[in-house]
Amino acid sequence: MEAHRNPYSPGAGSPPPALAGRDNEISEFDVTVQRLARGRAGRSQMLVGLRGVGKTVLLRKFNAIAAQQGWVCQHYECDEGTDLAQAAARLARTAILDLSPGKRLAEWGASALGVLKSFQLAWEVPGGGAVTLGFEPDPVPGRADSGDLGRDLADLFRVVGQLAQDQGTGVLFAIDEIQYLPAARLTPLLMALHEVSQLQLPLIVAGAGLPSLLGLLGEARSYAERLFVFSPIESLNREAAFEALASPAEEENVEWETSALEEVLDATSGYPYFLQEFGMQAWRMAPGPDRITRQDVITAVPLAKEQLDQGFFAVRFDRTTRAEREYLAAMASLGAQDCRSSEVARALGKTTRQVSTIRDSLIKRGLCFSPAHDVIAFTVPMFNEFLKRRL
Ligand SMILES: Nc1ncnc2c1ncn2[C@@H]1O[C@H](COP(=O)(O)OP(=O)(O)OP(=O)(O)O)[C@@H](O)[C@H]1O
Ligand SMILES: [Mg+2]
Structure with a gap:
């Protein structure tokens, strides 16, 4: 169906053709914004899930919801x-x-900028930015300069939240890839958010991160769970997966046969990134003009797999060191998406301690996480199957 525009185009954070199966998270966020706008309490939301499940597109959706309320929205992507x-x-x-x-x-922003100035001086943050202020704010001694990051962040967020409240609006900070923040930095962030939420100020953070985030929180986890709504973002169920595939085609007056949908669901386990890649290749392979059949999908499967192997999987794999690859290969040889660290070490002929640095660096790089003590798992869905093909 090359004559039509292909409605599936997967990519990191690319807008989905249909944001299927996330109604709960969206309405949860919607309610929070409504509550805060009315001066009531609302909890920040943290999206936690594997690579390619749709955390970033959901954050973007949150941005759009808050922006529609007239809120000020900022998106920030953390890295190592x-x-x-x-x-x-x-x-x-x-x-x-x-x-x-x-x-x-x-008139309005000067005192907030003064607190920001104090914060910047205390934390040696280079000031400025693309916009010149036209005046130099004076730091406000005793505000945001205690040297305790949690308290100082709280001061900073409080003035921003206050300013928003005075203007009758709100602020959303969307922070993506939050697992890259060092563990020692997560607690101060939580402390600051705790403070603004206690004051019921209209400032919230929506975060997204890999499941390793939960491990990083450690003892702060139960505290965090009181402050944040943790939303696990997983693969799509059958109904949502079908919708993600079928509704963009419908808009082009193309229909998927149910058996074709089943075939894709089978090959992808409902992971959004994979659904989109398979949708795209099936669309390319289908002669059409107005149907995608099971046979079209069967023709498209090897192509879609090849695309994933060369793109989605390879970008992760190619950045690893030799030692890390050996570790990943040992994990894959044990069969599943997760396994015991001690068994991986044994497969490598080493002790757990001897390979712990490699294990840690794989977690830090966001390729693996530890869902439980002595367990190590891939953050990339179906990575074990890719490794078996590749190695
Ligand atoms: N609910 C959904 N319905 C349909 N497509 C989706 C859905 N969620 C995500 N997608 C598509 O899947 C792909 C991956 O989404 P996204 O980049 O948001 O994932 P992610 O969880 O942020 O991944 P990563 O951890 O690699 O950053 C995108 O191309 C996106 O358009
Ligand atoms: Mg993302």
């Missing part, structure tokens, strides 16, 4: 080098500027 103080200062600065447009800045 992210410094929380720097990230928070950047988010706060942009939010303050957005909340105090143009000539209003000196």
